[in-house]
Amino acid sequence: MRDTNKVFHLAIPCKDLDETAAFYEKLGCKLARRYNDRVTFNFFGDQVVCHLDPESIDKAPKIYPRHYGITFADRNEFELVLNLAKDRELPFFQKPMIRFGGRKEEHITFFLIDPANNLLEFKHYHDVTMVY
Template sequence: MRKTDKVFHLAIPCKDLEETAEFYQKLGCKLARKYDDRVTFDFFGDQVVCHLSPNHIDEQPRMYPRHFGITFLNREEYDQALEYAIKEELPFFKKPMVRFEGKREEHLTFFLVDPANNLLEFKYYHDAAMVY
């Protein structure tokens, strides 16, 4: 189980710092730090650092094997995130869908794509025991 005194850290590439900062702040992430070569965010309680790497952008992103995101434990929070993404016209990579329908691991999910083609997944499992 996660301890509240630990923060997960993820570093990803970005092609433009201003565009990246605007996207993640619009998503609701707090800008923590900004330097000439990176921006750091509070990404739903964890740390995401976007390093300026315009030559390392995935031009044709695919959901698998590389993406990151949030798994909500509360359905209402998932629904709010989806409504917010729609309202703010955030760019969807995959519209909302149900995965593994009818199985114990069934979950709701949608994917957003950031300005550097990093894919972000937001999901909610009907059975909380399937989160891990």
Template sequence: MRQTNKVFHLAIPCKELDETVDFYEKLGCKLARRYDDRVTFDFFGDQVVCHLSPTNIDDKPKMYPRHFGVTFLEKKEYNQALADATAKELSFFKEPMVRFEGKQEEHMTFFLIDPANNLLEFKYYHDSSMVY
């Protein structure tokens, strides 16, 4: 998947561990560890830790400035993630769309919302030089 010896780590709140595990496993993430207060996932090659923190849930999440996700380098992987999210009836925060149409930074994107209202963006740039 990635050609580096580093793994990005992100810690986010969750309100309930079982529903969190269900969501992220449906997304295709592998449960790495589970404790009484947190779960750790292999999130597309990176580490996401969901800490039990029901009093720290954003009741009205917005896409900006806080979200995280995956930028696919292969269009077929983006399409597969979208197909999987749809088939598994994961909750969309923003339906699939094209941003910056006709510009070099044009990309396909969709946003999911997890059970703790964390927003996840999945995208694919037609011009791979725009990934970073």
């Protein structure tokens, strides 16, 4: 595990600051800062910065090779985010599904898509030793 004094930082493009802020705040992410060209969020304890750059938006996003997200060690926390996404009608790119069923690395996962077509994965491994 990482030390609590370290925060992962990710910068991604967005096409509109207002719709980006609305999406991430509905997801439960706290808006940390907003400037004319970017918004910064507390994304489950890490930092996500969405830079205004409409020309860099992926017009036809695919799960692989580019997405980011959270792996939950606690199934209840995974379920809370899943239910929040459903209740707040956030757009799903991939509905909840089981990957690698019956294998040690089996996990449940779903993908959301933000307003700039960035893909966010949320997952929980049944065997916590498979997280890394």
